[in-house]
Amino acid sequence: MRLQLATWQEVEAYLQRSTGIIMPIGSTEQHGPNGLVGTDAICPEAIAWALGERHDVLVGPTQNLGMAQHHLAFPGTVSLRPSTLIAVLRDTVGSLARHGFTHIFFLNGHGGNIATVNAAFAEIQAERSLGEHSGDELQLTLYNWFTGRRGRELASELFGDAEGGHATPSEVSLSWAAHPEAVKAVAMSPPIAPGGSAQCDARTFRQRFPDGRMGSDPSLASVEHGQRFLQAGVEDALEAYRAFLG
Template identity: 75%
Template sequence: MRLQHATWQEVEAYLAHSTGIILPIGSTEQHGPNGPIGTDSLCPEAIAWALGERHGVLIGPTQAIGMAQHHLAFPGSLTLRPSTLVAVLRDTIESLAHHGFTHVFFLNGHGGNIATVNAAFAEVLAERSLGREAAGELHLRLFNWFAGRRGRELAESLYGEAEGSHATASEVSLAWHAAPQTVRDVILSPRLAPTGSAQCDARTFRRRFPDGRMGSDPSLASAEHGARFLEAGVEDAWEAYQAFVTDR
């Protein structure tokens, strides 16, 4: 069930038997010459929606704008400041806790979000610990779909070192599967993009990575591969979610 498709009565009924929710979080940023700008949100969203359909877990709306300042030299990329994203996540989490959700599971599609999401968790938990009144039970978890065991093994078997670290063949494949209208046939030159650090400002990033890719060859991507990454992602995320809600 998707939160934005439900009525308040349906959410109330859900809370009577489950207090866990999955929230996709990603980014809106360039993904090279053949990857859609929404890749980092399309991927976790597709996995989350499949989880909702197959397992009946409630899926919240996607936080589609994340930490992407280093991509701003590429048109169409959007970013939030760290403080802005922390504030958005804090209010989102506290809204859910107010209604009785005790286990909030963020399914992430963008590595640049990790530090800020963890900072938001720390702020929420510190405020609860330091408050004068005892706060209710609340557990928070961040899971990166691209770091799941099955997904990593599949990417290694299909692409090896050509997977790279940004605008990867695996994420482009999954985005294409989730949104077939975004498939593009583009000649990449060089086939394998340069490698380096993304810890820089936007101008430096574009100078280091002229077409936006980092060590990747997404010409290897396909929607057919994307279907396999969806299955791997669903299995990885469901395993992690089950362990989370049962406190294992």
């Protein structure tokens, strides 16, 4: 069930049977020579939509912009400052909590969001602790689809050391499964890109990783692999979501 395709009456009825919601969050940033700029939002969105349809879970709108300043030397990347993303998440959570949602599960597709999202959670809970809030308990969590056990095992089986850390064949495959019309065939040189740290500014990042890849070979990606990652991602995320609901 997607929030954007529901009426307010349907959301009100949903809240009578569940106060949990899944919120996909990602980024709009370069993903190497054959990866889509929207990969980090497309992947968690695809998993969330499939999970929601199969298991009667409400899925909110995807937060497509994240903290991606280190990719800004590549055209197409759009980044929020950490402070901006924190403000967006505070208002998003506040809106949902006002309606009675008590368990908000952020399904994330971008490693660069992790620190900022956790900082936003700390700000939200501090406001509740320091204020005079007396409403329902509010539980927040961040789950990264790419850390799920089934997905990691599948990436190891299919790609081994060529998985890498950014513009990975697993995420490119999953994004292609969601949008097979956007598949790109591009030669990679060298086949596996150099590795290293992304803790730098945009200019330095592009010097370290000229084509945007980090230790990966996304030429190994395919729609067929992506369909397997979608299934693994749904199973991993459902397991985490059920544990979160307690």
